[in-house]
Structures are given as structure tokens and as C-alpha cells.
Amino acid sequence: MADTIAPINPADASAPRQADVRTEEMLVNMGPQHPSTHGVLRVVLRTDGEMVLQSVPHIGYLHRCAEKIGENVAPYQYVPYTDRMDYLAGMNNNQAFALAIEKLTGLEVPERAKYIRVMFAELNRIASHLVAVGTYGLDMGAFTPFLYCFREREMLLDLFESACGARLTYSYITIGGVTDDLPDNFVDVCSEFLDYFEPKIDDYNNLLSYNHIFVKRTGNVGVISAEDAIRYGLTGPVLRGSGVKFDLRKAKPYEIYDRFDFDVPVGLPGGTAEIPRGVVVGDCWSRYYVRVKEMIESVKIIRQCLRDLPDADEKEGICNKKCKTVKLPDDEVYMEIENPRGQLGFYVKGDGSAIPARVKARGPSFCNLCVLEYAGKNCLLADIPAIIGSMDVVMGEVDR
Amino acid sequence: MSFEEICQVLKSQFGDAIEETAVDSCRPFVVVNGDKWGEVATFLRDDKRMGFDLLRCITAIDLLADDKLGCVYDIAALSAVSATNDMSIERELAVRVLTDRNNPQIQSVAKLWAAADWHEREAFDLMGIDFPGHPNLERILCPDDWVGHPLRKDYAHPLEYQGIPGTTEHELKSPRH
Numbered sequence: 001m002a003d004t005i006a007p008i009n010p011a012d013a014s015a016p017r018q019a020d021v022r023t024e025e026m027l028v029n030m031g032p033q034h035p036s037t038h039g040v041l042r043v044v045l046r047t048d049g050e051m052v053l054q055s056v057p058h059i060g061y062l063h064r065c066a067e068k069i070g071e072n073v074a075p076y077q078y079v080p081y082t083d084r085m086d087y088l089a090g091m092n093n094n095q096a097f098a099l100a101i102e103k104l105t106g107l108e109v110p111e112r113a114k115y116i117r118v119m120f121a122e123l124n125r126i127a128s129h130l131v132a133v134g135t136y137g138l139d140m141g142a143f144t145p146f147l148y149c150f151r152e153r154e155m156l157l158d159l160f161e162s163a164c165g166a167r168l169t170y171s172y173i174t175i176g177g178v179t180d181d182l183p184d185n186f187v188d189v190c191s192e193f194l195d196y197f198e199p200k201i202d203d204y205n206n207l208l209s210y211n212h213i214f215v216k217r218t219g220n221v222g223v224i225s226a227e228d229a230i231r232y233g234l235t236g237p238v239l240r241g242s243g244v245k246f247d248l249r250k251a252k253p254y255e256i257y258d259r260f261d262f263d264v265p266v267g268l269p270g271g272t273a274e275i276p277r278g279v280v281v282g283d284c285w286s287r288y289y290v291r292v293k294e295m296i297e298s299v300k301i302i303r304q305c306l307r308d309l310p311d312a313d314e315k316e317g318i319c320n321k322k323c324k325t326v327k328l329p330d331d332e333v334y335m336e337i338e339n340p341r342g343q344l345g346f347y348v349k350g351d352g353s354a355i356p357a358r359v360k361a362r363g364p365s366f367c368n369l370c371v372l373e374y375a376g377k378n379c380l381l382a383d384i385p386a387i388i389g390s391m392d393v394v395m396g397e398v399d400r
Numbered sequence: 401m402s403f404e405e406i407c408q409v410l411k412s413q414f415g416d417a418i419e420e421t422a423v424d425s426c427r428p429f430v431v432v433n434g435d436k437w438g439e440v441a442t443f444l445r446d447d448k449r450m451g452f453d454l455l456r457c458i459t460a461i462d463l464l465a466d467d468k469l470g471c472v473y474d475i476a477a478l479s480a481v482s483a484t485n486d487m488s489i490e491r492e493l494a495v496r497v498l499t500d501r502n503n504p505q506i507q508s509v510a511k512l513w514a515a516a517d518w519h520e521r522e523a524f525d526l527m528g529i530d531f532p533g534h535p536n537l538e539r540i541l542c543p544d545d546w547v548g549h550p551l552r553k554d555y556a557h558p559l560e561y562q563g564i565p566g567t568t569e570h571e572l573k574s575p576r577h
Contacts, residue, residue, distance in 0.1 A: 050566050060541040065550050067526070104426055230478065233515025246478060246487040264486060331426045334474050334494065336456065347459045347472065362457040362474075370518040399541060 023049030028381075031330035032061050036139045036385035039395030043372070045384065048291050052384060052387050055376035057369060058279055062399035070349040070359025075101045075348075076175050076324050078359065085361060086397040091124035091160075092339045093397075094173040099254060100335035100346035101175045105326045110316040112309065113177035114256050119190075119305040120163070120172060121255075122298040125198070128340035129291040129298075132392040136288055136347055137208045139389040140217050145208040152200060154201045157195055162186065176320030187306050195301050201295060209292060210276055218285040219270065219278035222375040226282070232371045236342025237294065238391055241267040241287030248338040255337075260304045265293030284390035291340075291392070327354050341365050365393040401449070403428045403489050409449055414440055430495035431474065438507035440534075444475065444493070445512050451477045453492060455509070458519035460527035463498070464553040469529055470498040471506055475513075487522045498531065508533035526551040 013386050031042040040061035043391045046054040060171040066085060070078050082097045083090030095117055102109060109117075135148030157167045164172035164381070172179055208214055224234070239246060247264040248258040267286030270279030312318070328350025336345040342364025349358040368391050375387050407421045407430060422429050426434035436439050444452045452475040459472040477491040477513045496555035499506050510516045521540040528549035531537055545562075548555055557567040558561065 058538075060543070063541040065526075068550055228514075230453050231514045233513065244487060250486050251488045310464075329426075332429075332458065332472075333426045333474075334459075343456065345457050345473075345474070348456065349461065358459070358461050360457070360459040362459075366518065367515060370515065374514075 010097050012322065021111050023343065024269055027168075027261050028388050030384065032058075033279050036041055036389065038135065038393060040069070040390065041369075041388070041393070041395055041398070042107060043117075043376070043384065043388070045376075045381070047381060052379055052381055053377060055332060055372060055384060056191045057372050059366075059369070059395070059398050061295075062395050064400070070356060072355065074324070074354050075326075075328070075356065076358075078214045079174050080169065082361070083171055083400055084396065085393045086339065086341065086344070086365065088394055089124050089128045089166065089340045090166075090170045091120045091173055091321050092128075093335065093344060094171060095121050095255070096335065096337045096339065096344045098173055098175045100333055100338060101326075101328075103335050104328060104333040104348055104350060107176050107320050107322060107326060109177050109320060110313065110318060113314055113318050114244070115309045116178050116318075117173050118255055118257065118260075119134070119302055119309075120160070120170075120178075122305070123156055123159060123190075125298045125340045126255035126295050127153050129295050130156075131339070132291050133204060133288065136389045136392075137214070139385045140214055141209055142211065145204055148200070148203065148207070148390050152197055155196075159190060159193065161184075165372045173325070174319065174323065176323030177318050179319065180248055181318045183381075187309065190302070194265065194302060198299055200298070201292060204292060209289060215276045215278055215285060217382075218386050218390065219276070219283055219286060221282055221284045221383045222378065222390065224282045224371060224375055228374065229282070229371075232374065233367050234342070234371055234382050235367065236339065237290040238342065238368045240265065240290045241390075243267050243286075248336060248343055254335075257301075259308070260301045262297045262300050265290050276284075284295060284386045287390040287392075293338075325354075327352065328356055332358075336362070339364055341397075342368055342395065361397075363397040363400060364400075365391075365395070365398045367399055403493070404492065404515060406430075406450070406493055408515040410440070410443075413443060418459055427494055429496050430550070431496045431498065434499050434506055436507075439506070440495075441473075441509045441512055444495075452491070453469045455513035455515045455519070458516060458523060460523035460529055460551065462501075462551065462553045464501075465503045466498075469501050469527060469552075470496055471523060472496050473509075494549050499568065504529040504542075506531055508537075511536050526550070528552060 020363045025048050028045040028047050030045055032040040045052050045058045062089040066081055069081055079094055082093040086093050130149040130153045134146040137145040161167050164170050224242050226244050229239050243266050245264050245266045250264055267281045268275050269281050271277045330352045332346045334351040336343045344364055345362035347360040348356050351357040376384055411418050417433040419433055420431040444450045454476045456474040461470050465524050473495045475493050478487050479490050497506050520534055523529050524537050525539040526543050560566050
């Protein structure tokens with residue numbers, strides 16, 4: 001009788017067999033309303049007992065054809081649609097689209113606006129990573145770090161509100177510059193926040209990163225090798241977690257990133273320096289920890305921005321005056337930037353009029369999520385939330 | 401390796417299959433004959449001089465005036481994998497492959513770059529391009545029973561979907577855009 005029962009893990013025939021427990025294959029529908037799928041993601045799992053043999057993601061629940069909308073409105077009108085794609089990183093999305101249009105039309109950006117853009121892009125990167133880190137702890141059963149992360153994020157949202165009035169969908173970075181100059185005391189308030197925030201990262205590490213249970217849940221789970229990460233077109237912390245030191249801010253600096261000094265954190269093997277035992281390069285813990293380290297690097301960049309920030313120029317203003325009247329040439333452009341989740345690209349094709357002929361968003365969440373089929377097989381059912389959480393996807397941008 | 405040098409290598413290898421090289425574009429691209437795209441893509445990935453290992457994006461485009469559909473492939477070659485050094489983009493290239501609008505077919509590259517899997521499904525879903533050789537070419541963003549391909553320039557918006565009202569007849573007759 002025992003001979004008819006398949007091994008628990010078909011991929012590993014040497015795994016111990018539990019001959020007294022009979023299991024059979026079952027399809028489990030996870031989502032689209034599941035708390036740990038971070039939005040409306042549906043994953044169909046083929047399970048055998050506690051083992052997941054295959055997981056197939058189904059997306060599209062939030063699809064609103066944002067690319068078609070882009071073919072019907074002028075670029076400056078399309079900016080508010082971009083921050084509704086990845087609503088946790090609105091600034092970065094605005095920046096990507098603005099840079100694409102500026103490259104296509106040759107529009108100049110005032111020097112002060114460039115610094116403000118980089119500063120807000122990095123502040124938004126911290127805010128986005130705080131959500132990623134906090135909710136990842138939540139997925140793994142640690143509630144407290146989530147509250148701490150949101151406490152700090154609240155201060156960041158206050159900073160954004162003081163500059164542009166919005167707390168989530170900013171449309172602050174616009175074509176040709178930014179919509180408004182900084183409030184009077186912004187530099188002081190921002191430096192105060194950075195001084196407060198930087199030591200807090202140690203708290204997160206002590207609370208969550210080095211927590212034994214957390215390491216057990218995420219270490220050596222959902223491992224993606226460096227070669228496969230590139231083959232699947234992964235980018236951002238997911239790629240760097242696999243040990244590939246590739247960051248567009250360094251590899252192909254856009255805006256003014258070549259003026260700043262910062263490092264690119266990557267996943268490292270466990271047992272060395274600050275990395276706990278049980279961690280391997282490319283696992284969920286590495287992807288998580290890259291985000292923690294990136295927050296420190298972002299703080300470095302913002303400090304340099306605040307130090308070098310040029311004074312307002314009356315004549316130049318803060319935004320190019322031609323931003324609303326510019327015509328798109330009969331040409332095409334593809335511009336990628338490093339978003340908190342990976343490389344966000346905008347393809348824009350003009351046809352001589354003021355309205356683009358084609359707008360395409362290459363979303364990092366969309367591209368990173370396709371690896372779930374590869375990473376989410378022959379693992380335990382409890383590993384699936386760990387793997388999905390470590391991808392840090394925003395469904396608004398996956399579905400566009 | 402500059403864009404011109406890449407074009408030269410491709411032209412010497414494939415001759416007429418490289419139909420056009422748009423050097424003066426804001427982002428230069430080459431136009432490759434659809435029949436030869438499978439071979440060219442394999443060459444771009446595997447040849448030592450090329451080595452484009454990262455597929456960044458596939459954009460489906462609709463050229464209604466020329467009666468063509470097409471795909472734009474943005475690919476990049478990264479320097480060798482290493483944990484200690486900063487990786488950089490050694491080469492990048494954009495390839496445009498055009499196909500007939502009435503029977504749109506482009507050879508799938510999902511076996512070369514796993515990233516192409518979802519990008520091609522998206523192009524199939526929203527633009528209606530068929531990719532022979534794709535392992536699982538199904539709709540990805542729209543529901544399975546959706547009619548038409550929304551990103552085509554001549555797409556007619558549906559009046560309703562499963563009882564959910566869509567556009568109105570007045571809007572169809574006199575579109576705002």
C-alpha cells in the first residue's frame with residue numbers, strides 16, 4: 001500500500017516519506033481577496049498535502065488600460081495617471097514619465113528642480129520600502145515592526161504634503177520640473193527627519209531582520225539564482241537580492257545621480273558579517289534585507305541633495321514654461337529609471353502632434369511577478385506568502 | 401560597441417533581413433524582417449560579440465497608416481555577473497519587427513528570454529499579435545472572454561461586458577478623442 005504513495009517532494013526523492021499520511025493532489029485558489037497577496041492577485045496552487053507543486057499567478061483584476069488613456073491625453077495630463085499605477089511610489093513614476101517626455105522633446109529642466117526631483121524620488125523610495133518591510137513582517141506574523149514602519153512613513157507623507165499638498169498621488173514631479181517650490185523651512189524639517197530616521201533602521205533590524213523565527217521563515221526560501229534572475233528580466237531589489245549588483249542609478253545614471261556618492265547593496269551569503277546563518281544569496285531574506293540597506297543609501301543621497309541644493313532662480317523658475325505646449329516629434333523614446341521595485345520604463349512614440357501615438361509602461365512589479373511560477377514550486381504552502389511578499393509587488397502597476 | 405557597429409555586425413551576418421537602421425532617432429533602432437526574427441534573436445543573445453542577456457521590454461505598436469502591427473524589443477547586454485563589482489550596461493539595442501495587420505504573427509522569443517513570456521502574452525491580449533512557439537499564449541490582463549484587442553487604433557469600445565455598461569452609442573458616434 002505504501003508503495004503507491006508518491007514522495008512528498010517529487011523534486012527530491014530522498015526526502016523522508018510520511019507513509020502513514022495519505023495525501024492527494026488538490027487545486028487551491030489563493031486570492032484574489034487574500035490578505036497576503038498584497039492586492040488583487042490570484043494564485044492557483046497545485047498542492048499535495050503541505051507541498052506546493054506548481055503555482056500559476058492570474059492577474060488583470062485592476063486592469064484599466066492606462067496605456068490607451070495615454071494615447072488620448074497630452075503628456076502633462078497623463079502625469080496623474082502614472083502615480084496611480086504604482087501608488088506606493090508616485091514620485092518615482094512621475095519622474096520616469098517626465099524624463100521620457102523630456103528626452104523625446106529635448107525640454108530643459110531647471111537645476112534646482114533636478115535636485116528636488118532626486119530628493120523626493122529618494123524620500124519616496126524610503127516610504128515605499130517602509131511599507132514593503134513592514135507588511136513583509138506582517139505576512140510573517142510579526143505585527144509590531146509594521147506599526148513602527150508606518151509611524152516613520154507618516155512623517156514622510158507629512159513632508160510630501162508640505163511640498164505638494166498630496167499624501168499618496170502626488171503628481172509633484174511633472175514634465176519640465178516640479179509643480180511648486182519647496183516650503184520655506186523644508187531643508188531643516190527634512191534634515192531633522194533624517195537624523196531621527198537613520199537610527200531607527202537598527203530597531204527594525206533588531207526587531208525583525210535578525211529575529212530567529214523571521215530568518216527561519218525566509219532564509220533559503222524561494223531561491224533565485226543570478227542567471228535565472230537576469231533570464232526572467234527581474235530588476236530592483238529582487239535582482240540585487242540574487243547577488244547581481246545592477247542599479248540603473250549607477251549603471252546608467254539618469255537625472256543627476258552621477259553627482260552623488262552611494263553604494264548598491266546586494267544579497268550576501270549567510271554566516272558572514274551581519275548576515276545570519278541559514279540565509280543564502282537569492283532567497284526571500286536577501287531580497288528583504290536589500291530594501292533595508294537601500295533605505296540607508298537613500299538617506300545618504302538625500303543628505304547630499306540638501307547640502308548641494310541650489311537657490312531658487314527667479315528667471316528660470318522651478319518648471320520649464322513650455323511644459324504644457326510642447327509638441328511631440330515623430331520619433332520614439334524608451335526611458336528607464338530605478339523605481340523602488342525595479343526598473344520602470346516608459347516607451348513613448350510621438351507623431352508630430354501634442355498627444356502621443358503610443359505610451360507603454362514597463363512596470364517592474366509586472367516583470368518581477370512572472371518569476372513566481374519558477375520560484376513558487378516544490379515548496380511548502382507557508383512559503384508562498386513569503387515569496388510573494390519578498391517580490392513586493394503593487395497590483396495597481398501589474399495590471400495598469 | 402556603438403549602435404553603428406552592432407548594425408554592421410548584424411548586416412554582415414544577415415544581409416537583407418536587416419531592413420532599416422534608424423540612426424537619427426532619439427533612441428536608435430533596427431528593423432528586422434519578421435521571417436528571420438527567430439534567427440536574429442538567437443544570434444543577438446548567444447553570439448559573443450552581442451550577448452544581449454537582458455530583455456527589458458516588449459512594446460506592441462499599431463501602425464494603422466502602413467497597415468502594420470509590430471513589436472519593439474528593448475534589450476541590453478550586462479557585464480559579467482559578479483557580486484563585488486557594479487554591473488553596467490555594455491550595449492543596448494532596440495529592434496523593431498513588423499508584421500501584417502490582417503494576419504499578425506511574430507516568432508516567439510520566450511524560449512530565449514524567459515521574461516518575454518508575459519510581455520508576449522500582453523501584446524497578444526491588447527494588440528492581438530500571435531506568437532508562434534509561445535508556451536502558453538492566453539490573455540493576461542483582459543478576461544478570457546473579452547472581445548477584441550483594446551490597444552488597436554481601430555478598436556471599438558464595447559457597449560457592455562457581462563451586463564456591465566461600457567460606452568454609449570452617442571460616444572461611439574461622436575468620440576471625444
